[in-house]
Amino acid sequence: xxxxGTRRGGIALxxxxxxxxxxxxxxxxxxxxTLGPGNAAVAWICANLAQPLGQVFLRLIFMVVLPLVFxxxxxxxxxxxxxxxxxxxxxxxxxxxxxxxxGSVAIGLSLVNTLRPGDHLSETTRVELRTRFTAGESxxxxxxxxxxxxxMREVLIDLLPKNPLQEMVGAxxxxxxxxxxxxxMVFALLFGIAITLVPERTGPLVSVLxxxxxxxxxxxxxxxxxAPLGVAGLTFSLTATLGLExxxxxxxxxxxxxxxxxLHATVVYAAALAAIARVNPLRFAAxxxxxxxxxxxxxxxxxxxxxxxxxAEDKLGIHREVSRFVxxxxxxxxxxxxxxxxxxxxxxxAQVFGVDLSLSQQITVVLMSVLAGIGTAGVPGGSLPLVAxxxxxxxxxxxxxxxxLGVDRLLDMCRTAVNVGGDLVIAACVQRRESRRFD
Ligand code: ASP
Numbered sequence: 029x030x031x032x033g034t035r036r037g038g039i040a041l042x043x044x045x046x047x048x049x050x051x052x053x054x055x056x057x058x059x060x061x062t063l064g065p066g067n068a069a070v071a072w073i074c075a076n077l078a079q080p081l082g083q084v085f086l087r088l089i090f091m092v093v094l095p096l097v098f099x100x101x102x103x104x105x106x107x108x109x110x111x112x113x114x115x116x117x118x119x120x121x122x123x124x125x126x127x128x129x130x131g132s133v134a135i136g137l138s139l140v141n142t143l144r145p146g147d148h149l150s151e152t153t154r155v156e157l158r159t160r161f162t163a164g165e166s167x168x169x170x171x172x173x174x175x176x177x178x179x180m181r182e183v184l185i186d187l188l189p190k191n192p193l194q195e196m197v198g199a200x201x202x203x204x205x206x207x208x209x210x211x212x213m214v215f216a217l218l219f220g221i222a223i224t225l226v227p228e229r230t231g232p233l234v235s236v237l238x239x240x241x242x243x244x245x246x247x248x249x250x251x252x253x254x255a256p257l258g259v260a261g262l263t264f265s266l267t268a269t270l271g272l273e274x275x276x277x278x279x280x281x282x283x284x285x286x287x288x289x290x291l292h293a294t295v296v297y298a299a300a301l302a303a304i305a306r307v308n309p310l311r312f313a314a315x316x317x318x319x320x321x322x323x324x325x326x327x328x329x330x331x332x333x334x335x336x337x338x339x340a341e342d343k344l345g346i347h348r349e350v351s352r353f354v355x356x357x358x359x360x361x362x363x364x365x366x367x368x369x370x371x372x373x374x375x376x377x378a379q380v381f382g383v384d385l386s387l388s389q390q391i392t393v394v395l396m397s398v399l400a401g402i403g404t405a406g407v408p409g410g411s412l413p414l415v416a417x418x419x420x421x422x423x424x425x426x427x428x429x430x431x432x433l434g435v436d437r438l439l440d441m442c443r444t445a446v447n448v449g450g451d452l453v454i455a456a457c458v459q460r461r462e463s464r465r466f467d
Pocket of ligand 1: 327404406407411444
């Protein structure tokens with residue numbers, strides 16, 4: 029799924045997705061304004077054409093969520109363990125990754141809780157959305173689940189699955205007996221740590237996991253290939269029934285994500301650069317701009333890696349040993365912008381569906397978003413499967429992703445720039461700590 033691989037007929041994927049959004053929204057609004065929201069012909073088109081198109085796209089993503097999350101997280105840990113010969117550097121990178129990601133999720137959640145962009149919908153629209161994205165009983169279950177929050181003690185114990193397979197089976201529809209997807213993630217982390225303890229006997233197992241990861245990514249590639257049609261279908265059926273109201277709510281959501289990303293970059297990154305790396309943040313941003321622009325244009329941390337490496341070594345003066353390690357691991361494992369976006373999206377959709385999240389559920393969102401940031405592939409749309417699982421784990425219908433898909437590409441460009449910026453910031457901080465070794 030390299031950006032090159034996403035071109036068809038010379039038109040890059042993001043332009044085709046944008047076209048899908050504009051055409052779907054244009055036709056939907058036109059139908060809503062001229063024929064009215066309840067028109068029978070429009071309802072038929074929505075039910076038999078537009079929504080099935082969107083569903084095919086979403087199901088291609090959902091079907092590989094479990095293998096993808098399991099293999100990505102396990103391999104992520106194995107990779108960090110592998111390089112534990114560079115122990116100090118590995119630990120500093122890991123600590124900074126968790127610190128910066130937690131900061132970014134905290135900023136995102138505070139903003140979305142303050143601005144509440146999903147609250148501006150009328151009750152009729154909310155009910156319409158619930159019926160559309162969940163079928164009868166599961167709607168009731170989703171909303172009911174949100175009211176039956178478990179005590180913190182149980183939430184923590186449930187992080188360790190009694191039977192990981194049972195947790196996996198129920199992870200996508202919220203029917204797991206214990207911690208659901210979060211428990212699956214903890215299992216993957218422990219599995220990865222265990223592999224690093226017996227490296228001499230686990231080579232073939234790691235190869236199988238790499239194969240599983242590649243195959244899952246290939247299926248995501250298929251989903252992205254039909255993304256323009258899926259987005260057009262989903263946006264048409266949303267706007268045809270709900271009109272302009274849904275568009276203004278989405279504008280509020282986009283503004284919240286962008287504001288939170290800007291705050292994270294200008295406050296948290298600047299503070300880390302000034303306090304830990306002891307460099308001037310403005311100068312750093314100017315010198316690193318090639319990498320940031322490439323990330324914005326490609327929406328892929330992985331595709332930006334060669335540019336980041338060049339920028340780090342040539343312009344930011346970061347030692348090759350540090351940049352190779354931190355930027356390579358970071359292009360997949362350190363995704364602050366993505367973690368922030370995932371937290372905001374889950375809370376926004378909870379607001380849209382009228383699902384009240386308890387404190388322990390919000391803490392679950394924070395934990396899962398930080399972990400999801402680590403487990404997200406550095407490719408365009410890599411975080412969508414992860415958003416789905418965080419949604420399910422707090423009782424919000426995963427299909428709700430259909431509401432935000434149309435605007436996702438713009439947000440993807442911006443969060444990827446923040447992700448890559450974060451990798452460079454951590455590299456600069458690690459460089460400072462390691463500087464004595466290079467003197
Ligand atoms: N596109 C992002 C990246 O490559 C991942 C995501 O948030 O979808 O960093």
